[in-house]
């Protein structure tokens with residue numbers, strides 16, 4: 001009979017607490033290329049956006065903060081790979097948020113030029 005010491009199972013108890021709340025969705029970014037792990041499209045792909053919009057419904061500022069962090073990581077990774085500043089990366093990560101997550105108070109678009 002084997003005697004178990006307290007060390008067993010320690011690994012399972014250690015959770016990465018610094019990890020941001022990820023959407024419960026398989027469409028996650030694969031680093032360092034930042035293509036979706038599920039469908040291979042540039043992340044956030046449409047299903048990922050949908051999942052994020054649902055996850056952060058009514059909390060678009062939090063979503064923007066989360067995506068800004070992802071955008072920063074992606075920028076770092078992509079610049080390190082290609083040596084160039086990727087175009088439209090900000091738009092790709094953050095451009096869709098305003099449309100996808102309705103603000104609680106939406107002002108009429110009077111500022112359009």
Ligand SMILES: [Zn+2]
Pocket residue numbers: 027028036037038039040041045046047048
């Ligand atoms: Zn995907």
